[in-house]
Amino acid sequence: MSESFPRLHARTRRFSLGVPRGFTIAPGGDRVVFLRTKGGSDPVTCLWEYDVLSGTERLIADPRVLAADEENLPPEERARRERSREQAGGIVGYSTDAAVTTAAFALAGGLYVVELATRHVRRLKTAGPVIDPRMSPTGVHVGYVSGGAFHIQDLEDEVDHTLARPEGPGVAYGLAEFVAAEELDRMRGYWWSPAGDALLVERYDESGVCTWHVADPANPARPPAEQRYPAAGTPNAEVELFVLTLDGGRVPVPFDDEYLVNAVWDAHGLSIVTLTRDQRTMRLFDVAPATGASTLVREDTDPAWVDVVTGIPGHLSDGSLVWVATAEGGRRLFVGDRPVTPPGLQVREVLDVDGETVLFRAGGEPTEIALWAYRKGQIALVSPTESGVYNGHTAGGTLVVTGQTLDSEGSVARVLHNGKPCGHIASHAERPGLDLRVSLIRAGERDLSTAVILPSGHVPGSARLPVLMDPYGGPHAQRVLAASGAYLTSQWFADQGFAVVVADGRGTPGRGPEFERAILHDLATPVLEDQIDALHGAAAQFPDDLDLSRVGIRGWSFGGYLAALAVLRRPDVFHAAVAGAPVTDWRLYDTCYTERYLGHPDEGHYEASSLFADADKLERPLLLIHGLADDNVVAAHTLRLSSALLAAGRPHSVLPLSGVTHMTPQEVVAENLLLLQVEFLKKALS
Structure with a gap:
């Protein structure tokens, strides 16, 4: 008997295991180092190397051979994995020297270094459990964080040097603070100089941040975990920067803005990017490492917010600045002070700057993300011409080039050298075994990107099916993409007897800054209007397949908020909802995300986006699901909404998940969550 999709989906970590990732290309282009598990259900990530000319690969380091015990990870490492949504274990990150001859990685709190040519691995003695080890560009030293202190170790004599120690509770050196990792896509807190003789190191002090307690009610003997959580309108961690030299020197690098977005230390100098608390001004500074003095290079402003784009700043070999900014209604790539992409091509991120070449992701059609390269004044498409979602690296x-299309099953990693195909890096991911029936359409008055997924055996026009809206619907994330992997769970729900509709409304990426900024000061009205608009638009195009008298909605995180919002405010349209880990009161969510869209709580924009005032309107079945160990959207969101519903006399269901975080990585939990949602929706919509 074949394994059910829910079990396979859970066991394969949403089919992410076995997929190659984390690519580093050697400067000569002859080798590619990468991460991958050995199989599609193997959760242990190994380090590999691919030879470009021969097309062969070698296993460099296997955690099982190293006998590492991952049951007792440092809490900082568990938090880092939660912030990065890491699904697997083993070697989940690594760094190399500039020549890509030596790699360093942390495993179960230990520090390991491997010579790639010989595959000789050695474990170094450290002061304690290790977080985020990074090789110096010269390959002579490796930096790491342990217990909030920043260390470097000389790889020749294995002498450990502590360059900075925390001065008190709540202080740490060399790590990214919570909001940087969760909301700014900055997972690191230190940067080596190109010469390997100094580092820029972040110091954060979160002693002034609110202390929250995340308890496990199923195990009352365990003390609650303390967490510093910067809720909207409350203090953030105080962040400072220092240039630390290997001989013990310490130079402060002062800056006035609230957030450190990024830092880059390359052959053209040290640069930092900062962002004001209201996120309407972003500044780029050049820093003199010897004195800490900074010079303003660029200042971008926006009356709503300035977009944080990964991969910038960068520099071409002649020192020209590589940047991304909004101009003429589009998010555009800049080289120097000149935009080099057209306004209609929305730039998503910069991936690599190699000499005179800039590799970046961008798309004109919202459902497609292609790879483009800029070189000598020209841009060129470098990913396949087939519609899909692509990523990549170059050196x-x-x-x-990695990517997938609607017709491909899983991701494919192609390797090209000097523009010519020379092989593939194999994926060992399991096959979902689903027959995708996805139609991408534009729906409603705003031509919203929408996917309609029908059961694999459904004959069009043969029956009108209950509808399941399956959105995320909020900033940062798209659901409607020309990639098969985006619809696996939706297809499984469809095969249970639903017509599934997935729509990206205002606020979601892909259609440019104006479309995204339509949610300013109101996270509820535009996104809910657009789900209804897309639903009716899809029904107009599939009139004999969608039954609008039976409409359910499900979602997680922002999608969970949207699902609860839908049945509370529009019970005439939505007849049942499953809200997983929903944000119910935006005052309980973090500063950086929430204030970007709603401003400071004192400005008065929060009530209109809260769910509590709508509690007495509930007249449809609502299932609330929440992990009690969630440190991102804490369980208080669901518990407070449940209390408000109870006070209003409105029946509802709550499913608490003991020991489960925002990611729900546990196999049994992930499997049964799908089954329970189907049972609930079928009963509610029958």
Whole structure:
């Protein structure tokens, strides 16, 4: 008997296991280092190397051979994995020297270094459990964080040096603070100089941040975990920067803005990017490492917010600045002070700057994300012409292109050298075994990107099916993409007897800054209007397949908020909802995300987006699901909404998940969550 999709989906970590990732290309372009598990259900990530000319790969380091015990990870490492949504275990991150001859990684709190040519692995003695080890560009030292202190170790004599120690509780050196990792896509807190003789190191002090307690009610003997959580309108961690030299020197790098977005230390100098608390001004500074003095290079402003784009700043070999900013209604790539992409091509991120080449992701059609390269004043498409979602890296004339389409099953990693295909890096991911029936359409008055997924055996026009809206619907994330992996769970729900509709409304990426900024000061009205608009638009195009008298909605995180919002405010349209880990009161969510869209709580924009005032309107079945160990959207969101519903006399269901975080990585939990949702929706919509 074949394994059920829910079990396979859970066991394979949403089919992410076995997929190659984390690519580093050697400067000569002859080798590619990467991460991958050995199989599609193997959760232990190994380090590999691919030879570009021969097309062969070698296993460099296997955690099982190293006998590492991952049951007792440092709490900081568990938090880092939660912030990065890491699904697997083993070697989940690594760094190399500039020549890509030596790699360092942390495993179960230990520090390991491997010579790639010989595959000789050694474990270094450290002061304590290790977080985020990074090789110096010269390969002579490795930096790491342990217990909030920042260390470097000389790889020749294995002498450990502590360059900075925390001065008190709540202080740490070399790590990204909570909001940087969760909301700014900055997972690191230190940067080596190109010469390997100094580092820029972050110091954060979160002693002034609100202390929250995340308890496990199923195990009352365990003390609650303390967490510093910067809720909207409350203090953030105080962040400072220092240039630390290997001989013990310490130079402060002062800046006035609230957030450190990024830092880059390359052959053209040290640069930092900062963002004001209201996120309407972003500044780029050049920093003199010897004195800490900074010079303003660029200042971007926006009356709503300035977009944080990964991969910038960068520099071409002649020192020209690589940047991304909004101009003429589009998010555009800049080289120097000149935009080099058209306004209609929305730039998503910069991936690599290699000499005179800039590799970046961008798309004109919202459902497609292609790979483009800028070189000598021209841009060129470098990913396949087939519609899909692509990513990649480049160095030394070698280009690794990963991606998938609606017709492909899983991701493919192609390797090209000097523009010519020379092989693939194999994926060991399991096959979902689903027959996708996805139609991508534009729906409603705003031509919203929408996917309609029908059961694999459904004959069009043969029956009108209950509808399941399956959105995320909020900023940062798209659901409607020309990629098969985006619809696996939706297809499984469809095969249970639903017509599934997935729509990206205002606020979601892909259609440019104006579309995204339509949610300013109101996270509820535009996104809910657009789900209804897309639903009716889809029904107009599939009139004999969608039954609008039976409409359910499900979602997680922002999607959970949207699902609860839908049945509370529009019971005439939505007849049942499953709200997983929903944000119910935006005052309980973090500063950086929430204030970007709603401003400071004192400005008065929060009530209109809260769910509590709508509690007495509930007249449809609502299932609330929440992990009690969630440190991102804490369980208080669901518990407070449940209390408000109870006070209003409105029946509802609550499913608490003991020991489960925002990611729900546990196999049994992930499997049964799908089954329970189907049972609930079928009963509610029958």
